[in-house]
Amino acid sequence: MGLWEAIRMGCEALQANRLRSALTILGTVVGVVAVVSVVSITQGLNRYVSQEILSMGSHIFSLDKYGFITSNEEYFEAARRKDLRSDDARYLQDHLTMAAAVVPTAHYTVDVLWEGRQAKDVALVGIGSGYAALGDEFDIACGRHLTYQEEATRRRSAVIGSDIAEELFGAVDAIGQRMRVGRESFWVVGVLKQRGAVLGTSRDNVVLMPITTFESIYGSRRSISIIIKAASPAVYEACQEEAMLLLKLRRGRQPWEPPDFGVQNSETYYAFYSRATSLFYLGMIAVVGLSVVVGGIVMMNIMLVAVTERTKEIGIRMAVGARRRDIMMQFLIEALALSSSGGILGVLLGALIAVLVNVLSPLPARVEFWSVFVGLCMAVGIGVVAGVYPAMRASRLAPVVALGYEK
Amino acid sequence: MSILETNNVSKQYQMGKVTVNALAGVDFNVEQSEFVAVMGPSGSGKSTLMNILGCLDTPTQGCYRLGGTDVRDLDDHQLSRLRNREIGFIFQTFNLLPRANARQNVELPLVYAGIAGAARRRLATSALDRVGLVDRTDHKPNELSGGERQRVAIARALVSDPSLLLADEPTGNLDSGTGEEIMRSLNRIWMEGRTVIVVTHAEEIARHTQRILRLHDGALVSDDRRPGDG
Numbered sequence A: 001m002g003l004w005e006a007i008r009m010g011c012e013a014l015q016a017n018r019l020r021s022a023l024t025i026l027g028t029v030v031g032v033v034a035v036v037s038v039v040s041i042t043q044g045l046n047r048y049v050s051q052e053i054l055s056m057g058s059h060i061f062s063l064d065k066y067g068f069i070t071s072n073e074e075y076f077e078a079a080r081r082k083d084l085r086s087d088d089a090r091y092l093q094d095h096l097t098m099a100a101a102v103v104p105t106a107h108y109t110v111d112v113l114w115e116g117r118q119a120k121d122v123a124l125v126g127i128g129s130g131y132a133a134l135g136d137e138f139d140i141a142c143g144r145h146l147t148y149q150e151e152a153t154r155r156r157s158a159v160i161g162s163d164i165a166e167e168l169f170g171a172v173d174a175i176g177q178r179m180r181v182g183r184e185s186f187w188v189v190g191v192l193k194q195r196g197a198v199l200g201t202s203r204d205n206v207v208l209m210p211i212t213t214f215e216s217i218y219g220s221r222r223s224i225s226i227i228i229k230a231a232s233p234a235v236y237e238a239c240q241e242e243a244m245l246l247l248k249l250r251r252g253r254q255p256w257e258p259p260d261f262g263v264q265n266s267e268t269y270y271a272f273y274s275r276a277t278s279l280f281y282l283g284m285i286a287v288v289g290l291s292v293v294v295g296g297i298v299m300m301n302i303m304l305v306a307v308t309e310r311t312k313e314i315g316i317r318m319a320v321g322a323r324r325r326d327i328m329m330q331f332l333i334e335a336l337a338l339s340s341s342g343g344i345l346g347v348l349l350g351a352l353i354a355v356l357v358n359v360l361s362p363l364p365a366r367v368e369f370w371s372v373f374v375g376l377c378m379a380v381g382i383g384v385v386a387g388v389y390p391a392m393r394a395s396r397l398a399p400v401v402a403l404g405y406e407k
Numbered sequence B: 001m002s003i004l005e006t007n008n009v010s011k012q013y014q015m016g017k018v019t020v021n022a023l024a025g026v027d028f029n030v031e032q033s034e035f036v037a038v039m040g041p042s043g044s045g046k047s048t049l050m051n052i053l054g055c056l057d058t059p060t061q062g063c064y065r066l067g068g069t070d071v072r073d074l075d076d077h078q079l080s081r082l083r084n085r086e087i088g089f090i091f092q093t094f095n096l097l098p099r100a101n102a103r104q105n106v107e108l109p110l111v112y113a114g115i116a117g118a119a120r121r122r123l124a125t126s127a128l129d130r131v132g133l134v135d136r137t138d139h140k141p142n143e144l145s146g147g148e149r150q151r152v153a154i155a156r157a158l159v160s161d162p163s164l165l166l167a168d169e170p171t172g173n174l175d176s177g178t179g180e181e182i183m184r185s186l187n188r189i190w191m192e193g194r195t196v197i198v199v200t201h202a203e204e205i206a207r208h209t210q211r212i213l214r215l216h217d218g219a220l221v222s223d224d225r226r227p228g229d230g
């Protein structure tokens, strides 16, 4: 019996057993959809977060009063610490030997108004004038950056995020406009490039102003964080050591004592992220595992239920001259046709879900090639085992025994 | 030359602690172009014997030679070929594929013989024509009467032109009129020069044949040859 003959016969059998075929495909689809969509979502998220964190630049770190707080005790301990002030930043600026930029930042939330239009809950950032060196998230779309002069003279100049530009000014050119930030009046000197959203929170709903201006309005008695960029990746570690040492000494601690301030860098962010999401991943793995098992069981079950009927069929075929390999070939082709069509359907559906999640939810999803591969292999693997194994056993029977199986 | 030869052929089934002797040492020869009836009460081992003769089953002891070859020496490939080309088997319960139509059922042996396309169709159609079912080619088994199903099964058994035709109670599920018709078909098949062995309960059916083997409790108790053409 030729391959074509076997394929033609397989297709006939699948057509003749439409319900069984459909159910088997359904079982495959369930498993594959779960693998592809869940992997796409978790991997998309993971990739996105690591990109975000690593785009901070591998040689940037920041110092602040609290660091990553993970418990109440830590919080109360940290709250008793001395604040970090902008003169600390200035001190580090003057004494660090391996830093390319030292940028103090302070944060507040206000509403911003222009000609009766309002942007609510805007992230207000007082920032040192060296901020442009920190990375492309501070790139300007139009206008200019805040300058050192503006910092020195506490000018009421502001660089706004793209959301603010759109909400307040719309089609009007924002540069040179006067807007209200809280109770104060500011000139818009620049608009940032669009930065996009992290997990559904826009990062373009932001107003930057000189740190000095910020402190003259909101007071200098709040704790700031100091972002430091090392002169090069090579001196990154050394630069962190130097900054910590200088700050410890300045805060009256011994070099060997632990710091009474927090140090954050892409690694600490990443460690925090990993810790926070490991449970989530475990859950995802459980979901995937469960669907694979369910899909697999559904497939196996349907194929096994069919086996008594099929055993008689195998008996008939052997009685008229089918060899064992003819039987195996027929069942292999049937199983491959069912499982690969189920697998392909599952991949398409899983990809569709990933795309929908991407569009409709803040979770970034990305179809991973390897998940498609794993999904297809799984489908075909389970299909072949579930479809061919019973056939293999049946084809080993004496024809008369196989014939004895009544439907 | 004997087309087939059994030598102390036995078949035992182990049912828990009890051993059932379905066949207890059967010896006989069948010559080319004989027409043989196998008779005996229910449970006497007729089907067991036929299944062994048709290479659908193997004896637990003894030797079965088909065309001079001990079938124990044959592998799956060679046995399949025998079942495909040399033996036509007709079952009491027809054993047609329920989802295939009459023509597809008749084509099945040709599929495994590697005959494809128009030739296969033509052979199947002409086999159905010989049993008078050429206008039923597209019917599924459940759309045919019992007699028609058995004629489809006969067409399937004959389509690859085997020299040996085995029929295990081919009329058992049919009324006597239809059974008579089936026996006339078998008679014609024998007249064409084939060896035919048929299991039956009915003496009037056995009268069509030249020779009657009688089984009792798995043993051959008589072997009557009768002159004449049945």
Ligand SMILES: Nc1ncnc2c1ncn2[C@@H]1O[C@H](COP(=O)(O)OP(=O)(O)OP(=O)(O)O)[C@@H](O)[C@H]1O
Residues within 6 Å of the ligand: B013, B014, B015, B020, B021, B022, B040, B041, B042, B043, B044, B045, B046, B047, B048, B049
């Ligand atoms: N698969 C089996 N397992 C156990 N015993 C079996 C099996 N097949 C047949 N037998 C036993 O072997 C004996 C012979 O059975 P067989 O089917 O050959 O009888 P038979 O002459 O064809 O009867 P019938 O006229 O009713 O068809 C019986 O006693 C039967 O119970």
Ligand SMILES: [Mg+2]
Residues within 6 Å of the ligand: B046, B047, B048, B168
């Ligand atoms: Mg019987």
